[in-house]
Amino acid sequence: MLPMLPRAVCSLTAQVMGGLSLFHLVMHLVTTTIDPADNNVRLKKDYSEPVPTFDRSKYAHVIQNQYCHLCEVTVSKKAKHCSSCNKCVSGFDHHCKWLNNCVGSRNYRFFFCSVASAAASLLGTMVILLYIFIQYFVNPDKLRTDPLYKEISPKNTWLLFLPLWPVPVKTPVVFSIAVVVFLLAIASFVLLGHLLFFHIYLIAKNLSTFDYMMKTRFQKKSLPVEKKDLPVRKRGAIPQERSNNLEWSQSSSSVEPQRFLLSTLSQQSNVCFIAPAPKTLPQ
Numbered sequence: 001m002l003p004m005l006p007r008a009v010c011s012l013t014a015q016v017m018g019g020l021s022l023f024h025l026v027m028h029l030v031t032t033t034i035d036p037a038d039n040n041v042r043l044k045k046d047y048s049e050p051v052p053t054f055d056r057s058k059y060a061h062v063i064q065n066q067y068c069h070l071c072e073v074t075v076s077k078k079a080k081h082c083s084s085c086n087k088c089v090s091g092f093d094h095h096c097k098w099l100n101n102c103v104g105s106r107n108y109r110f111f112f113c114s115v116a117s118a119a120a121s122l123l124g125t126m127v128i129l130l131y132i133f134i135q136y137f138v139n140p141d142k143l144r145t146d147p148l149y150k151e152i153s154p155k156n157t158w159l160l161f162l163p164l165w166p167v168p169v170k171t172p173v174v175f176s177i178a179v180v181v182f183l184l185a186i187a188s189f190v191l192l193g194h195l196l197f198f199h200i201y202l203i204a205k206n207l208s209t210f211d212y213m214m215k216t217r218f219q220k221k222s223l224p225v226e227k228k229d230l231p232v233r234k235r236g237a238i239p240q241e242r243s244n245n246l247e248w249s250q251s252s253s254s255v256e257p258q259r260f261l262l263s264t265l266s267q268q269s270n271v272c273f274i275a276p277a278p279k280t281l282p283q
Contacts, residue, residue: 001178003162004132004143017124024117028099031111036104038090040073063088078105080210094209103209112199119196122189129182136175 002014035042052070054062059069062081067074068088070081080092082102091105103111135142140155146162158174159166202212 001128001132001181003146003159004135005128005145006142007145010145013124013128017121017128020117020121020124024114024121027110027114027117031103031107031114032099032101034101034107034110036089036091036102036106037085037087038071038073038075038079040075041068041071041088044071044073078208092208092210112203115192115196115199119189119192122185122192125185126182126189129178129185132178133182 002010002017005013054070062068062070063075063079066077066079068079068081070086071088073088075088076090078091079088081088082092082095084095084097085102087102089102089104091108093103093105093108093111095102096111099111101107132143146159148159148162148166152159152168156171157168158171160169160174161167199209202209205212207215
């Protein structure tokens with residue numbers, strides 16, 4: 001796509017984009033190849049040995065008093081034992097599965113430069129493609145700046161892989177490739193841009209990714225439990241159910257013991273029976 005740019009900026013743009021890509025490649029390789037382990041771990045530990053298992057019945061934590069029970073060495077204050085790498089990383093930031101390596105104080109700068117250069121390269125790619133899209137709808141002839149286009153008469157024929165291996169293709173093919181690359185560049189830039197600004201924020205706050213995660217987790221645990229709002233009851237107000245029970249108890253307590261007269265008449269005499277009042281009022 002670079003040969004479609006104006007001749008005045010084509011060579012300069014190629015140098016800038018090529019330099020960014022090369023710089024990103026070098027930073028990426030350096031980040032993955034540097035061993036971020038603590039100095040004492042690198043001097044003593046043999047990575048060919050089998051991974052030891054941590055016995056929590058003996059120790060509460062892997063590192064206690066700056067001594068790692070798995071690496072069996074004294075480590076620095078900000079060192080953390082990475083379970084994925086099975087080693088104590090000095091200035092532990094996080095374990096990056098895309099790099100297959102931990103990011104610590106020894107390779108953090110290279111990691112940051114790798115992310116920044118990748119984001120800059122994607123931004124440049126989007127700007128170039130956006131210029132080509134706009135120019136195609138405004139004036140497509142300005143995109144045919146290469147001298148080889150003088151030998152091509154059809155307007156809907158474009159050359160790819162210029163200037164080494166020119167391959168003639170039709171407009172839909174070039175347009176489809178440009179759209180796919182542009183969408184992939186946008187998606188990658190959003191993800192890498194978020195990661196880049198996140199690490200800029202961490203640098204400004206003098207925090208590591210591990211410190212930020214622990215701080216966030218502690219804040220979530222320290223939040224008070226939300227209490228459900230209870231209905232406000234006016235002073236002196238009594239619920240309906242309780243008031244009914246209260247009236248019943250008052251009315252039942254006010255009933256004095258009554259004497260019930262039960263009389264049965266026989267053929268010869270009257271017999272009277274006096275009984276106490278019942279304990280519960282009849283329904």
